Amino acid sequence: MPFWLDIAAFALKALLIVAMLAALAALIARLTRRDAGRPREIEVRSLNERYEQMRDEFDTKIFDRKERRLLAKARKREARARAATPKGKRVYVLGFKGDPMASTVKQLALEIDAVLTVARPETDEVVLRLQSPGGTVTGYGLAAAELSRLRDRRIKVTASVDQVAASGGYMMACAADKIVAAPFALVGSIGVVAQVPNLHRLLKKNDIDYEELTAGEFKRSVSMLGEITPAGREHFRGKIEDTHTAFKSFVAERRPTADLAKVANGDVWLASEAVNLGLVDAVSTGDDLLFHLKDEARLFEVATVTRKTLLQQLFGGLGFEDRSALAPLGELAKAFIRIRNN
Structure with missing residues (x-):
């Protein structure tokens, strides 16, 4: 009989420890969710x-x-x-x-x-x-x-x-x-750069169709997956040139002594x-x-x-000022949430 009592006592202690850890994990998870949008x-x-x-x-x-x-x-x-x-x-x-x-x-x-x-x-x-x-x-x-x-x-x-x-x-x-x-x-x-990878030829080589439906001639002049047409490329290049012109105008206004012909080449x-x-x-x-x-x-x-969160204030006195030091506790909280959801 004492043997079964010992097992029951051990199980009760283990259950209490698990419950405490679960409560702590739930508290950490709740406080962690408050991190976003802190003032x-x-x-x-x-x-x-x-x-x-x-x-x-x-x-x-x-x-x-x-x-x-x-x-x-x-x-x-x-x-x-x-x-x-x-x-x-x-x-x-x-x-x-x-x-x-x-x-x-x-x-x-x-x-x-x-x-x-x-x-x-x-x-x-x-x-x-x-x-x-x-x-x-x-x-x-x-x-x-x-x-x-x-x-x-x-x-x-x-x-x-x-x-x-x-x-x-x-x-x-x-x-x-x-x-x-x-x-x-x-x-x-003083320049502008735009880099757009294009996989159209790779898709075509592997007989993969890709359709991009737009309303408006230049709604998508350059695409990652669609074919880039000469007209689309020229339109996109024109936008880059317009941005460069605006950049040069801003510099000319604020730095009138700068020789733009010499310095606005990127x-x-x-x-x-x-x-x-x-x-x-x-x-x-x-x-x-x-x-x-x-x-x-x-x-x-x-x-x-x-502003420090309540979680950071609680653990700051224990030497956990660095957010990375709280990572193990955060992982414990995530694991508890997964277990609870399952």
Whole structure:
């Protein structure tokens, strides 16, 4: 009899453990589903304070107590002098790291909204730290339009390029009043490219029929599976040329000193070369640009952050800040859902 009692007790414990794991998996699955559409928030950080903290760290190592006291008094006087001029310049630093779809353009728009609520026309400035090899015309056209909102409200914009601003990335840079780039940064690529694989001959070779029914002569001028006709090819090429013309017109409007006959051929240049071509105004790294600005303005870094989910808050204290660390728990949740559905 005790043998069966032991088995029953073991089974009960196992059932309780399974039930607890199932409840945990269900909770994780529910919280994970809430990740999509999480609200984004604006985070503002004073870069002047960051520089001052670095300086203070060195002060404690370099100077003795008496010297530090004298320095502190001098800096307090400087701070009071700056506080007495409330209309001093403010610089808002934004970042944009682009991919082919310009997928962070919504974040950029939100940051620009935030800046426009406080920025003072013809007084404040925006520095955009830009890195992008380009991408879709629609995505980067929108990004350039978002930056133009600042110029339209008389907020000076400086585009800072440390590595690359090509094609759509350079279109974004042209939306700024000034372009500053590191010596070996690549800029330009004022051109348009479209690549469409076509499998029509392969289908025909294997006796596979493919029909594409459209209404309108050029509804689908170039297709992946259908036959590309000379008329369709020419129409598609014309659209590319029209887009290139619009791109060149935008550059000509924003960069009147650029020689379009020389630079609008799709080629790229090092920033040290691009200065003479009118594509870039000055050669400097973004860090050096901000380092010099800190003495004449208050610098604020503006970034979009995603509010932490309840799941991340719960596990953050356990060292699971990295989302990838939660992957095993996520897999457990998915497995539980599959079992439950079956």
